[in-house]
Amino acid sequence: MNQDWHRAALGGPAHDFFRLSLNESPFEPLPGVALAVADAVLKAGRSPDPLCTELSAAIAEQLSVGVENVLVGAGSSAVLQGLFLLSEGKVVHPWPSFEMYPLMAGAKAVPAAVDLEALRAAVDETTGLLVLCNPNNPTGTRWRTEELERVLSGLPDDVTVVLDEAYREFGDECADGVELFRTDPRVCVVRTFSKAYGLFGLRVGYAIAAPELIGRLRMTLLPFLVSSAGQAAALAALKAEVEMRRSVAQICAERDAMRASLLELGWEIPRSHASFLWLPGEGEPLVAFLAERGILVREVASLGVRISVGTPEQNKSLIEAMREFPA
Template sequence: MTQQTPRPRASVAAIPAYVAGRPPTPRPGLTTYKLSSNENPYPPLPGVLDAAVEAAAVMNRYPDMGTTALYEALSARLGVPTDHLAAATGSVALIYQLLSAFCEPGDEVVHAWRSFEAYPIAITVAGATGVPVPLAAGGRHDLDAMAAAVTDRTRVVLVCTPNNPTGPAVTRAGLDAFLAAVPSHVVVVVDEAYVEFVRSADPVDGVATALAHPNVVVTRTFSKAYGLAGFRVGYAVAQPPLAAALRAVSLPFGVSHVAQAAAIASLAAEAELLERVDALVAERDRVLAGVRAAGWDAPDAEGNFVWLPAGDRALEVAAEAEELGITVRPFAGDGVRVSIGEPEGNDRALELARRTAP
């Protein structure tokens, strides 16, 4: 009798690997900096740390599966009813959940490319078919081309604003025109993982957009501006039917008690946290100006990172960064994303830009 081994679904073999930003290699006598993962370089505020430590004391108990206290805090902060909210282990988990809830095998998901690396992974996991639409000049979403790519098989469109890894944000006027062109049965995800860093003259108001459109889901995270990347907590805002679908397919007890406590404390300490965001934005603008002065045609930056359009030189630039004691995130064939970190690390990033200028 022929022995057979278990086989996963055929689509599992097609799932692309997620490549995380690497930590720097220790160098004797040199402080190294990790500028590869878009992390907030500041430590947690004391009140946030105190809340997390207190919550950890009851780690023997399950977290609140209904995320009740966090929903109430978000409701008060955003001005939306709690039935418009869904929480998960980072905003990326919400994207996985949404595709699982709305896509059958063979359904299409339209998204810009290059954009967030997890999109093709989540699409493949759901058994759907990705429809990548090339970015326009300057690393921007080509919303007209994305609208034209929608077919009768399209179930979801993903809009990353600001776009990770290139940096530009979609404008409110551009998004409104796009939504008017997309059929109302297609779910549009507005991925606002970096929304707190946006300083655009015409910024998207994701929450207002979700309240005005029954097919829009806005995803946000506490990982970036709020500095809770290690705790994995994000949330979505959508009208009740979409929010309920996200909650229905969520992992039970997915958001830990410690993560919920830290997120609630972060909202309470938002004024101090956003002062840090302002400092990071100032550093981002300094780095962007220096990168451009070095000769790079870098796109506008609205997140906590800057994009070097290095093309085929991406791996070469990343190797040079290692020599300077920093790690960056190369995307082979496209470019290099440099996170904004401590000022000294940012100074090294500027030196990298000068050394590798085209």
């Protein structure tokens, strides 16, 4: 792949491209976020709250959990990395899924098909964590509550189930990990402000788990990594729940319209419950074709191409370009 395309697709300077490769929010910040960040910058010379006290309390109140069940980190990736470091056993995860799982788990990683039976079968006496990305990135598939309850009922007591819910707000009938956590302390829920709340660049995520796990997890995370601006932005974003839900609905409508258009063009695209579409199959020719037309999308492990939902104008340009792709 052309190095300029590659760097831009991963978050570098986009220049003349527009980027549908990183599942970024296509919208301006939610109401109150920009002002909160501007106010926080005025105090940039002071340390951020290492315990994210106010934000942790706000999350706990919104989700009706104890503040002792909440840990805020520098994005959900930082929280996940801490969990992987803590695990003395193997880390079973779906594949294809979030590309950071095998990188963070290293030799402990045990990939399995994106199928609950296959994932459950991969769990054995050496397993410490079972990670389920729900909805799954990049396939966009999701699991319902009853499906995850069946998996939990058959797992050993010493296996922690990590539910990575980065895209949960976009899912239809998607299991709610926090509700599962209320009845099963083996569940650890990881969420982020990067996607639905549009704070990707400010790096704020969190875990909901039993106090004992939260305490151990806190010891793995370096202090002061969640900036004052990030904490202030997340607090403001929580207060803009109505506007967040409205923007999520718009993204979902665009996503479904894009899928309908691509199905008409003959592409086989599964229904998505996230903020992107998944085109199974080897996709390097398509990635290059679109990049030559100024559109960046993401090939994942030579298994398919993930296309993020952008602005309506960007999505229209994508469909027009896909019409020209040689079958």
